[in-house]
Amino acid sequence: MNWISNVVPPRIRSLLRRETPENLWVKCPESGQLVFHKDLEANQMVVPGSGHHMPIAPKARCGFLFDGGRFDELPLPEVPSDPLKFRDIKRYSDRLKEYRAKTGAPDSILLAQGEIEAVPFTVALHDFRFQGGTLGLAAGEAIIAGMAAAVEKRTPFAMFAASGGARMQEGAFSLMQLPRTTVAVRRLRAAGLPYFVVLTNPTTGGVTASYAMLGDVQIAEPGAVIGFAGARVIEQTIRERLPDGFQRAEYLRDHGMVDMVTPRHEIRPTLARMARILMNRPTPSADAA
Amino acid sequence: MRSYLSFEQPLAELDAKIEELRAVGDKGGAVAIGDDLARLEAKSQKALVDLYSNLTPWQKAEVARFKARPHCLDYVAGLIEEFTPMAGDRSFGEDAAIVCGFGRFRGQAICVMGQEKGSDTETRLKHNFGMPKPEGYRKATRLMELADRFGLPCVAFVDTAGAFPGIEAEARGQAEAIARSTEACLQLGAPSVSVIIGEGGSGGAIAIAATNKVLMLEHAIYSVISPEGASSILWRDSAHAQEAATAMRITAQDLVKFGIVDAIVPEPLGGAHRDPAAAIAATGKALDEAFAQLSNLTPDQAREARAERFLAIGRKI
DSSP: OOHHHHHSOHHHHHHHHHHSGGGGEEEOTTTOOEEEHHHHHHTTTBOTTTOOBOOOOHHHHHHHHSGGGOEEEOOOOOOOSSTTOOBSSSBHHHHHHHHHHHHSSSSSEEEEEEEETTEEEEEEEEOTTTGGGOBSHHHHHHHHHHHHHHHHHTOOEEEEEEEOSBOGGGHHHHHTHHHHHHHHHHHHHHTTOOEEEEEEEEEEGGGTTTGGGOOSEEEEOTTOBEESSOHHHHHHHHOSOOOTTTTBHHHHHHTTSOSEEOOHHHHHHHHHHHHHHHTTOOOOOTTTO | OOOOOGGGHHHHHHHHHHHHHHHHHHTTOOTTHHHHHHHHHHHHHHHHHHHHHSOOHHHHHHHHHOTTSOOHHHHHHHHEEEEEEOOOOSSSOOOTTEEEEEEEETTEEEEEEEEOOOSSHHHHHHTGGGOOOHHHHHHHHHHHHHHHHTTOOEEEEEEESOSOOOHHHHHTTHHHHHHHHHHHHHHOSSOEEEEEEEEEEHHHHHTTTOSSEEEEETTOEEESSOHHHHHHHHSSSGGGHHHHHHHTTOBHHHHHHTTSSSEEEOOOTTOGGGOHHHHHHHHHHHHHHHHHHTTTOOHHHHHHHHHHHHHHTTTOO
16 A cells, blocks of 8 residues: 555546556565466466466366367256355356356356367366356366367366365255266266366365266366365364465375375477377377477 | 254253143143143244244255264164175275165165264274275175166165375375276166265265155255355355355255166154164165165166166256
């Protein structure tokens, strides 16, 4: 806070802020260093100095993930909206409108098909900006459709998870997405296609208790918070302080819950390599790559 | 001495008066007492009917969690012959929050599992209040796989506030254990039926409830998060649990309409705790009917019917 923020009315203040270079610079939550936003975006939202992984929007990630940044977005299935006509301090239908306006997406999942190092892939990505990437009917149905599309095209499937868990405003319908998506995972398995899960910050609750923990290969991004129960709930239940690094990607690796902690830049080659190995396809020659 | 739920207070007062009158009568009181007693008893009965035919979702949550309500082991004792409990996940430990074993239901060999909350301080601690840890779900997974190998059907008695939220539970992979248990349910080649007998608490419940048929007791609840949890997250304070219970549609009556639950098991008047034997008998009858409807399925058909049952949920409302 400086003197100007105390004096200038809020509306003008926000105008002022837009003009200041403040927004062009992003502060690393880990090291506190300031990064020029273009440098951050060019580096897949990984802070160049500290290696801290910032959230990345699904489309931006696809741009880095697929060969030449080319991918096809798959249509999302239509589902009943707001099945319970839910209202807390706000109407759920109004919340949905807000998140749709904010993200330009119908719900929290993006489906894409494209090639990763020439291996065709089907990919689903949670958008954490859309109501915390929560899992309701729309997201569940989208994941099921994505896995079915992989079966149809006979591609491996990769799930980029980022979610606070089940969407409470859909009550038991959101809970039912756990078995429903698990049915889709089983069909992927039955078709003999590899299933990759990339756990990004954060992935918690019901999402971890279903498709996000059922991958053939479990990859986590550095520092990502991953867990079933929320840290606050655990602390209140057991009345103890949680250990350092609890529920972080590295903690999960050390406890045998994920195969690897992989920096964002390494995820593309890792997916392609593991897909080729699991599907027993040849390594491309160096000059072809 | 009967114990009463908080919303049953008017009823408790009536019943206390009835008891008083009876005591007077036993001592050889006046002639008029017989009439008064009959009138009060009728009034009490009517109050009970009125109360239980109009329970709010929150009141149902209270009934579903009531300490005197029959729990998993009561159903096992009442319905399963030759029950043989089995322990352990073969990699870490035994978790008494989930009871698993084999036995017979109406003569048919069957795999049995369910969360047990316990009935007094000692057993509540032993069973961790019905909140399973990863080893509990891994034991359930192990037994379902064993049942599948022998083509045996499975029954699950669901009654949990949720999976245990603790450091060790997270360290040992609570989420993965629940996901694998759900997957084991879906993998079964033999028919499976679950009954929500009290609380169906989120992932901790679904882990053993991804079955061909899902039954629910009349006053049980089934929810993605507890009303208290929803209140503190969505309303940002703990005062809105009753509102959350209503808004989330946690009752058997709502869930049947949504196709999430297949049938409601009627409870005796005043809830399962007033006549546990009747509640258990009604559950046995409903289970028998549910299994009868599934008896002609081949393993592939059983799996496919189960998968389609869940996929159909929410597609049309």
